[in-house]
Amino acid sequence: MTIEPFWVQVNEPTLRQGDYLPGCLVPVPVFDPTTFGKNDQIQDIEVEINEFDLIILNQSCDLENKKVRLVALSPIFSLSQFEEANPDFAKKGKWNEVLKGRVEGLHLLASPTNPANNREALVVDFREIYSLPYDYLVKYATEFSLRWRLKSPFLEHFSQAFARLFMRVGLPSAIPPFK
Structure with a gap:
């Protein structure tokens, strides 16, 4: 079975939705209840610098037209x-549930280098x-001679999976099932 590649390599200074940026440094505030003083004002806050492989979530048109000061990214893991x-x-079968879109908040993408190997x-x-x-991120992305970018239609599928997480609606009741 031939698997079409999900990714294309790029070497350009532009950012796009679906760009894979390995090893990004991310400041993460450390929550400590003792950092709050009177009236819940933060006194001092500690920030850890973590390293993550990230993928860009923003729409490409917003990035291209510089409509965002901050870029939204999610971590991507092996x-x-x-x-x-x-x-x-x-556990056996768990990744198949993710593959079918049945695990909220997770999305699978084929390997950039070996798409036929699901592991x-x-x-x-x-x-x-x-x-x-x-x-x-523009400066960081240009430090790579080549980097990976999701290609169509895998990019649109990725974007749709992200949107599904936020468009869920929980109803207090439903129409009873037909018998």
Whole structure:
């Protein structure tokens, strides 16, 4: 079975939705209840600098027209990295549930280098979203001679999966099933 590649390599200074940016430095505030003083004002706050592989979530047209100061990104992991932090996903059949879109907030993408090997797939965790400055990411992206970018129609499928997470509506009741 031939699997069409999900990714294309690019070497350009522009950012697009679906750009894969490995090893980005991300400042993450450390919450400590003792940092709050009177009237819940923050006194001092500690910030950790974490390194993540990230994928761009913003629409390409907004990036191209510089309509965003901060770019939204989600972490992207190898299956083994994700399973190490989330052991339930190592269970048989769990990745098939993600593949079918039945696990909220997760999306699978084929490996850029070996799309036919499902164990080399990448998982995007839409449940974590980071914002980094546009200018920082442009500079960071240009440091790579080549980088990966999702191509159509896989890009649109990725975008749709992200949108589904936020467009869910929980109803207090439903029409009873037909018998």
